[in-house]
Amino acid sequence: MYVTDRRAVRTAARALVVPAALAALAVAAPRAAAHTELDISSPGANAELAGLPPRVTLTFSDPMTQKYAKVAVTTSDGKSAADGEPQVSGKQVTLALDPASPAGRYTVGYRVVSADGHPVSGSYTFTVAATNPSPSPRAEQSTGAAAPRAAQKPTPDNPDEESSGATVPVLAGAGALAVAAVGTYAVRRRRAGHGH
Structure with a gap:
């Protein structure tokens, strides 16, 4: 039992x-x-932006290790747009971008390893549109936008030239009056002479 x-x-x-x-x-x-995954990316995949962002930020589901964080951002012609090395802060990995990089299509590639040893890799693209900068005043003058101003009467550089140009008609008018006055005086004298 x-x-x-x-x-x-x-x-x-x-x-x-x-x-x-x-x-x-x-x-x-x-x-x-x-497995560790990419949760959020900024800019996002297939994003169309008006200008290049200052950095790319990748947020993963687990904390990352700085030692094995590899991120590359390249332009459409394959040149690097990175400005420095990737920086890890917990689950986020950021990479600063060179502000002088051109407009066009960008490819973000990454290979990182989480703190518990899981590797994560992948890639995606985003696009930066070309901007049309407003023309500078010098550009306006060189392209002829300031042509109406050229049609205006030019201002002389030397003020004496302007005053002398205005003086010529005045002197001519004064001279004509003087000639007329002398002529009138001569006619009166003749008449006065005939009167004697």
């Missing part, structure tokens, strides 16, 4: 331990099977 009871206890214990172990494995399995 005693032996039978011991066997029953062992069987019951086994029956309880096996499901408990399976339950523990089931709870732990999703965590072990879960």
Whole structure:
């Protein structure tokens, strides 16, 4: 009777331990099977921007390690647009961009390793539109936008030239008056002479 009871206890214990172990494995399995992923990217994949952002920011599902963080941003002709090295802060990896980089299509490529050893890699693209800068005053003059101003009367550089130009007609008019006055005086004198 005693032996039978011991066997029953062992069987019951086994029956309880096996499901408990399976339950523990089931709870732990999703965590072990879960891989580190890219959650958010800024700018996002296929984004169309009016100007180049100051940096690319990648946010992952797990903290990253600085040592193995590799991020590259290249222009459409394959040149690097990076300004420095990637920087890791927890789950975020950022890479500053060179503000002198041209408009066009950019490719972001990354290969990082999470703190628990999971590698993550991938790539995506975004586009920066070409901007039309407003023309400078010098450009307006060189393209002829200031042509109406050229049609106006030019202002002389030397004020004496302007005053001398205005003086000539005045002197000519004064000279004509003087000639007329002398002529009138001569006619009166003749008449006065005839009167004697």
